[in-house]
Amino acid sequence: MGRSRWLVRMLLVVGALNLGACGKREEPAKAPATEGAHEAAPEASYGRVDRARVVAADSEPQNWFTTGRTFSEERFSPLEQINIGNVQQLGFAWQYDLQTERGLEATPVVVDGVLFASSNWSKVYALDARTGRELWAFDPQVPGEWARNACCDVVNRGVAVWQGKVYVGTLDGRLIALDAATGKPLWSQDTLVDRSRSYTITGAPRIAGGKVIIGNGGGEFGVRGYITAYDAESGAQAWRFFTVPGDPKHPFEHPELEAAAKTWDPNSRWEAGGGGTAWDSMAYDPQLNLLYVGTGNASPFPQSIRSPKGGDNLYLSSILAIDPQTGRLAWHYQTTPGESWDYTAVQHIVLTDLQIGGTMRKVLLQAPKNGFFYVLDRATGELLSAQKYVDVNWASHVDLNTGRPMPTGKGDYSKEPKRVAPGPFGGHNWQPMAFSPKTGLVYIPTLDRTAYYAVDPEYKYIPRRSFNTGRDFTAAYVAQVRDGAEMTRKGALKAWDPIAQREVWRVDYPWFYNGGLLATAGNLVFQGTTDGYLKAYTADTGKLAAEVFVGTSIMAAPATYAVDGEQFIAVLAGYGGAQLDEFLEGSAARKYGNTGRIVAFKLGGGKVPVPPEKDWDANIPPLPARMHADAATLDRGALLFGQHCGVCHSLSDEPGGYPNLLRLTPGKHAIFDEIVLRGAMAGRGMAGFSNEISEADAHAIHAYLIDKAYEASAKR
Structure with missing residues (x-):
């Protein structure tokens, strides 16, 4: 029985921060109107975001136009009313009860005094950004049974707002356009190519070239990745780009797949989909007119099963540069050829300009799961630099001439189990990093969590089963016991110099799963933590400048905005996702439960209302009679x-x-x-x-x- 008990726990480390989502489905959240509420913008101007406004976003710092504020996704705000000199005065402004105990991962979008946000089950809310008063709420009525398709809880990472519409991708695969003034649906598109497979949507849509772009999740379940573009006004499908080829016995859907197929064994396990799902990050350069999309892990994980003769297996774990008008590929860069460890490259992508070697370069920055921080030329895809930002043992370095990682052999588990760093949670997962052009530093919520990998010798693809990863967790655990190995489980906030490719400062955490990041011109970096605080650090030194106790563990990245000249910080507070079981000793989720809220802060605010403490041992039900079982x-x-x-x-x-x-x-x-x-x-x-x-x-x-x-x- 001991081995079986450990098998159960080991199954919970399945990759991509992936745990299932089976549990309570809450009713739509409602909040009473606030007396004396600030009147929001006139209905005619709700959500009036366009290309010109986003390109010139720094001229309207009071707004947070996209999930990352701008097309470049820096998650940096020029606002500095809240700064290093007065952040100690930060306190409670308002909160909105989302009536949920599930994970919350979205960053709000704020346009002209209206805050738009999404919660789990793909629900959407419009609030008065000054007071938190509800303007409207929308529930897409995702069927509860769809939770079994969600590897990492029934979460949603945000909405897109464009020309009077709010776009949301739903867990059950729909892309819905809502009227930004009323929340009424305007159109809905089914994005799923095959409803017999466990596809989902948990990521935020992006706008590029007048198109709404959305990807899908489901790589652990056995699906084939793709992204789809829809006309932002009408909802008509413009193009679809598959990230991995299908069975070469059938025609390729677009030319890029013919080239990709040459990097796969013709006798690959095509029935398992291949993976490569684009379930999170994208960024857009309107000057180059290129959309950058990160792709995910393989399905199944072990290449020895998936593509027995090897190959790079494009376009797994890659960054794709795509023309948003045509859907054609301009260039690609693969971070992990032959991906076998759940090393997705869907992590946050940042676009900025850096002076490298005396020349100003238009660059793309990413810290994907595989543990290397990448700087690419975003016009050409040229690798400019790559260095380890966490402990890595599967590769020694990245060859700058070839752009390829140099394997050490320590990650090859095709013949025997191996202890690999990073594990499937990666060195950095979905929690967004931030870049400050004032300090020149990237702020990364990093993870150090190792894992043992072993191939399942009896792997068989089973449609609609919980997982189709091809990993043998029992063999992995046996190997861990044999080696007497302790699995690393820690996290840190790291400030990273992307030019020198080195760590500048760090804040270590006893927990490894803390929130996403926000940087501001006030020389501050904000992050929510597992122990229930919103913390503010000095951006150039990492010194703790202030902290506000919220009483709820936080995963999501904050946003900042201003209404009538007053600056606010807003964050979705609620634990969950892949670590919903990790109600660790000392975490706010354990002590106070998991009361999901949107909480806003301002200078001169008071204490945040804290939920009552939980008595987890109250009213323990009586034990049932034992069943007759040998x-x-x-x-x-x-x-x-x-x-x-x-x-x-x-x-x-x-x-x-x-x-x-x-x-x-x-x-x-x-x-x-x-x-x-x-x-x-x-x-x-x-x-x-x-x-x-x-x-x-x-x-x-x-x-x-x-x-x-x-x-x-x-x-x-």
Whole structure:
């Protein structure tokens, strides 16, 4: 039983910060109107963002036009009313209750005094940016059972606002345009090419060349990546770019795929999709008219399974430069040829100009999962520099002549398990970094988390199953025990010089999963933390300048804006995503629960209202009668739990983000089969698994959970 217990926990380190999303689906959030609320902009001007305004965004620093403020995604604001001299006076301005306990990852967009934001289940809100008064709320009514397709919780990373419309991608694969003044849907497009596969959307749409661009997620489940462009006004599809080829026995959808196919084994596991999903970052250069898109990990992970004869496997883990008018590829750069470790390159992309070697260069900056910080010429794709920004053992360096990483062999787990750094969470994940043109530094929320990898010798692609990664977690755990290895689990905020390619300062954290970043002209860097603070650091030195206790763990990156000359900082506070089980000792999520809110701050504000402390041991339900099950049945239940349930539900008796299955009520035990097999709680995100497990399987899982509940009770 010990090995099975550890198998369950090891399954929770599956890549791309990926845990499943099975749990509560909340009702649409509502907040009462605030007395004396500031009147928002007239209806006719709601969301009137266009190319000229975004290009000249620095002339309107009171606005935050896109998820990264500008097309270049620097996440830097020229506002400096809040600065190093007075940030200690920062306090509570207002909050909006999102009525959720799920993860929140979006950065608000603020246009002319109206704040637009999205929450989990792809819900959208428009608020008065001065007071937090709700102007409208929109719920796309994503079916609860869609949660089983979401590798990393039912999150959403933001909206796009353009010419009076608000665009949101929904978890179930729709792209919806809303009227920015009323929240009423104007058009909706189904972006999914195959609804028999576990595609999702969790990323924010981007605007480029008058098109709305959206990608899809699902790489761990076995899908084929692509991005799609739609006309921003009508919603008509303009083009679609597949990021990996399909089976070469069939015609290629566009010319770039013919070239990409030459880098794959013709006998690759095409049925598993290939991966390469574009589930997060993009950036746009309107002068060069190029859209930059990061692509994701392989499906399945091990190249020895996916493409047995090797090859680079384009365009996995790559940065693609695409003409947004035509959808044709201008250039590509692959960060991880032959990707096998969940080393996505979808991490935040920043565009800026740097003086390199005495010449001002238009550059693209990225710190993808693989642990190297890249500086590319964004006009040509030329690699200018690459250096390790976290601990890396799978490659020694990147050859600047070829642009390729030099493998050490320590990451080759095709024949035996290997301990690899970084692990599948990467050196940097989805939490946005920020770049300050005033300091010339990039601020990165880094991770140091190693992992063992092993190939599943019995891998078989199974449509719609929880994961199709091709990793053998049991073998990986056995190897870890054999080596007596401790897995690294830590994080840091690092200030990085992109020209010298070196760390300038750092702030270490006892937790590895802290929030995204905002830099301002007030010589400040803002970050939300796991222990429930909004912290402000001096941008040039890293000294802690101020902190405000929020009482909720924070993952999302803040935005800053001004209304009538008063500067605000706003952030979505709510823990979750891939680390929903990590309610660590000392975290705000553990002590206060996970009350999801949008919280705004201003100079001279007061204390943030803090949720009441949780008593996690109150009203523990009585233990059910043990089921008749022998050791073999319990072991089978453990394995089935790991395959189908462990991606969402921890077996720790500690507080967690999903329902604690060791503390099920008698009523839930009584209808266990109805829930697990027939989807009795599908409306709350717990889909039925009757297509994947039998009634006997469900009984084995149930018996195993009851057995574990008795063990946990004995330890309390």
